[in-house]
Amino acid sequence: MLDVYFDEFVSSASASMTSHYSIDVGIGNPIAATPDGTDATLVHLSLGSPIIDGIMYNLTVFDVEDLSGNPMASQTIPFAHYEPHAFDVVINEIMADPTPAVMLPEYEYVELYNTTSLPINLQGFVLRIGTTDKIIGDVTIDPHGYLILCDDAAQSLFEAYGNTHSFSSFSVSNTGVNISLLNSLGSVISFAEFTDDWYNSSFKADGGWSVEQIDPLNPCLGKYNWTASDDNKGGTPGALNSVNAVNSDVVDPELLRAALENSSTVRIWFSEPMDSSSVLNPANYSISNGLSVFGVPTGFAPQYQSVLLYLDQPVQSGVIYTVTITDTLTDCVGNPLPVSSSARFAIADSLEAGDVVINEVLYDPVTGVDDYVELINRSEKIIDLRYVTLATLNDSLQVDDQAYVAPYGYLLFPGEYIAFTEMPVEVINYYNPIAPNQVMEMSGMPSYTNESGIVVLATAAGSILDMLEYNADMQDPILESVDGVSLERIDYDRPASDSTNWHSAASTVNYGTPGYKNSQYSKYEGGSNITVSPETFSPDNDGYNDVLNIAWQFGHSGIICNMKIFDSNGRFVKNIMENAPIGPEGVITWDGRNEDGQTAPIGIYIIYTDVFSSDGFTDKVKTVFVLAGKF
Template identity: 30%
Template sequence: MMRYLWALLPLSLCGQNLIHQDFSAGQSLDSLWQGDLQNFEFRDSALALNDSVAGQSTLYHTSGVMTAARWDFHGRMDFNPSSSNYLKIEVMLSQLPPDSSHFGYYLKLGGNAQDQIQFYRQDPNGDQLLAASAADYLDLNTVQYHISLRRNADLLWELYADTGSFEQWYLQASVRDSNHRFSAGLAMTCHYTKTRSTKFYFDSLYVVGAAYPDSIAPELISWSLKGDSALQLNFSEKLAPPQLSAFEIQQGIQLASLEWQAHNPHELMLHFKDPLLPNQPILLRIEKLSDLFGNHYSDSLNLLYRQVLAGELRINEIMADPSPKVDLNPNSFPEVEFIELINVSQLAIPMDQIEIQIGERLYSCPPFWLQPDSFLILSAANTAVYWPAQIPVLGLNWSSSALTNDGNRITLYSSEAEEIESLHYSSDWYQEALKAEGGWSLERKDPSSDCHTIWNWQASQDPSGASPGRRNSIADVYHDSLKAQVLALKIPSPFEIQIDFNRSLFGLGPWQIDPPILIDSLALSQEGKSHHIYLSQALEEGLLYRVFTEEGLVDCRNQIYQPDSLKVGLALKPQPGQLRISEVLFNPYPKGKDFVEIRNLGPGFVDLADLRLASWNSELQEAIDAKVLSLEHRLIAADSCLVLATEAAALHAFYQLREANFQAVAELPSMPDEGLELVLMRSDFEILDRVFLSEESHAPFLSSGEGVSLYRLDFQQNALRLDQWQSSPATWDYATPGWCPDIKRNIASKVQWQAYPEYLSPNGDGYRDYLELHYNLAKDAWIQIHIYDRQGNLQKEIIAGDQASAEGFVVWQGQDEGGQLCAAGVYLAYLEYRFADGEMGRARCSFVLSH
């Protein structure tokens, strides 16, 4: 057996770790060797394996060597290595005795199809091949190996080897790796079949080097609560096995157990005996938590088991259409879609517990703590790098066009899948047509308000087009004056009642129906503007039902709305004379729209879907251009009216539209400005009402009928006569769309207004020199009385506006405003009145003046 002689150590190595065993010189194993000692013996001037069955045998030794180090091994295997017969030499072990959970570095001689010397790094999650000799290097019947593995102070590894008669070291491979900087020992493990159980020989080994000079305590890198039952701590380096006594939690919370695994020594898990209370800060004390080198970590940690509640995180700004960019300064903010969030709570919010849904797609947020009263931008991941550093941004895995220009639903969810906030933005929110074309964000006025209406959102007023990461340009206290009201009652089927409101409302208690019908379920749509009541049994034809809620409804302002009992029932086929065209605007202002108002005189409900509105062709004597008024089953109750127009905004611009009695229609029949003839029909074309309207029906004193509606005087008279229509007065803003029956027109049976006598001759002869105009209004009212000639010229203002008793008269002596006697002819006397409850009307009568 060849012996290898070692020179004395140089002075530079004094004080370093050293292991030197020369078995070929007859040295025995020192006392620090442990493992399967019984399976080895000294034979043939070497330490030899001596087993009788297949298996594996290990010898291991303490060793802190890991840098400026060298590991030399000499020996032989009296066989050609294979996958079942090979030698594993672990030069750095994180723990002794070695097991599958430790980490470090090792050499493998054989055990692979390439017959190589292979160098591995062992990690908790698997082994990584770092370097290897040439293929077939060990493809010998007897392998006499000489190996030197070295690691310098720069953590560069070099593998030297020779086989056969040792002459010199040959470099096989080199690699730089610094993942592991701790060693507790080294080991040699023989893997063998029965026939090779005595064929492993070790001549000598020589290990020299320094331990890693670590005097730095570990640092806590991150922590995260796993629900309400556990805390995960991640440290900057590997920890020695910790004890539960190193941890203490205040506020009376007890720890149940500690979980630490050697294969993942950077991390540990603390388990609580009782669940943590949400949103309650707690203090964790850590005392003398040690790393592998005995350095201690001690600190206090403020923990918070955070459950984000509804309303604590708000959507504060939306940039759905960023092009073209308003602010051309490239350093302001990028031309990309974004959503701005604001934390309106008193506690920080962990964003990795938040999910955001845009339309149908759900996105998770990366870790980030959003502090109270702070802003955060969400943007596409591939655009996050373009944002200025002073604006906090999270990049999410959404496309750069996730926010559709016309609108979409955005919902924030907590980790418990609870809804935090939800809104459906719309291009209507901009309230400025030019800004809706792009480049401007939608800003929220008051994030403390739950309301998502045009009163709380509008286009940014910032000169840059948006205000990401700072206070919104429109920030103010939310104010909303819109009073809740019912817009429509619909019966989509005998098993469903639909109630439409003008704003989002939510029930404080259940809906009820009288006569009683069991309600199967309730569904909300249109942001709570539509309530769908599904019934367990069908509504009965001919019955009138009362729908009510005793507790009322609440809106986003927390204001309670108690609707009056709503009357519904199955609609019957309307009969001739039941429905009347009650008001028409056919010559609107330039930016206005035509409208037609219809009234149900009763009895029973009428379904708008069963009605058609058409023009009447006098030559053909038939209806043409018939329009379907609705595809929805909207009810028109008895003694109520409904105004039909293509859009509500055009009526709101000029008149006091009563939205509860408004129905948008796709199209009305052609309505020329000079006049028309309309027909109201059933869907089977049975004529229900027919009217004729003309500019000639307007008051003669009007210079133009533009923007002035005509209202019907008497629903029982022939509406083809021009004298059955009258101009809406200025006190009504020249139209009253949807206000029937609250503000009713002049009907002869209700208001009496007449001239006595029917002519006068103010010539001073004492006979009919003056005229008495008598009125009977049934109750006190505010009145105006004016005299006009047939050409519409004002002749005399008798009462400009004054409070009057219910019954009385005034006198006119035939003089104009200048005191001059008026010319002979026909004159018109107009009475306009308004009662204290807001009801108003107008009446006229005619008389003759002669000389």
């Protein structure tokens, strides 16, 4: 059935003649033309051949008469039957703060763009702005055309710029809001999680300028595909965006991780927004150890970057399960996720202080990059970070400014690293880590000042799991600037409170290793009396033997230690410990700096260690090592 509308009442006899209608692409004349019983401007055409979805047709109408007997001239109208898929129509431009106006009407608007070569009717579609739904009426977007959505009061003003549809009380928050376009069934067609960061210009964010999508064929890239308009008017409603350019998504999606929501529900995460139809198909997943996916998964709209899988039976404690992708899943622009991608999950073990520790901190980032804190699971347990926070201490030395690192859960397996930051893409782009998926976005991360501060790892209840009190003096003195230089923990089995257990990340890794093994990692190997490792070190921050680990092992307790370093001519260089109570064994690190904070010259050095205890135990040890360098 094809409905034809005229601009005035038509003669029933004339409108009933099938010879007055013709459709191309092999359809021809309709088999019947039936005037509507109540609307004299409407005629229903019955066709002898079906209309194929997605094909453009042309209907030619001629000689149909009005009620006065005036025949119409021949007129051809294109039409198609097409049910839009996700991102066939995209949110393409947003004017959230029109004041002060540049050259456009001083009203908010949202522009839609039809990415297809077919006209798309939006009747019954919903524009959702935050929690407010605006139902779109009978309006069609032309192929590769635009539609301006605005307030009723602004419709006549924006009609000069193109096809316009208006609503009452139309408003977009200046600072940001989630905007979605839904079809009549509630499926997501397009979304934009707009924030005022999208302007990339503090001046234009103050008002009068729209944000425009750069590449409408890559609609899921978020803020990296949007920026402030470059048009002199302040925006381009109803026209090609001023910033339009190719910004293709050439990166395949990845399955990042899995975590239990409860004993029979597992949540999985993908690296980017996904196509909903593929990720909600239960046949695309398999579970190890005899489990199966039960029922239809639940996706988190509009991005579908996370999905809940329901299991046919509860998981068992002490068993590690694997969820595997068994068929092709795609991101929102069609890039495939590799089949057989998998992620592990299990019931987590109890968390205790020392299981997960702070392993690296970037507190003074370069411009355009943000702080990060890296953790490592040094235990043999599987730890869920769901109730773990990063924090600081206030003036009363109480845990303060807490923020969850992974409020929806993150399973950290033994020996694994994870770095948290508010700007993961920027951190990854700057440091190019070998494990980029181990850099994770965290909301509301505490602010750590550039000169000194306290990084606290704590439970949600405030119990401290680990703590680092840092300052700029802990950085390598040979560095002219410590901007963008992280502090790495040398040995995660040594206390974070030991300032000698921290060192600047190496220049060979661009001064940071978020999400993977520290460039300055060095493990105490043990030994009798006083040993050094390595026996030759070079404090040039190249990531190879940059620090000297000095280890001791005495079969005695209650020891007081004096440890000094001298050069080969017997000149004093550095006081390592003075009347310091130490345990029977331990390790301390020297970074090559003398008492004046300068790097000691190349040469042979001697550690002189003098220990004693109140019960008469004494020992004196000389240990030789070499400080080397490059020529």
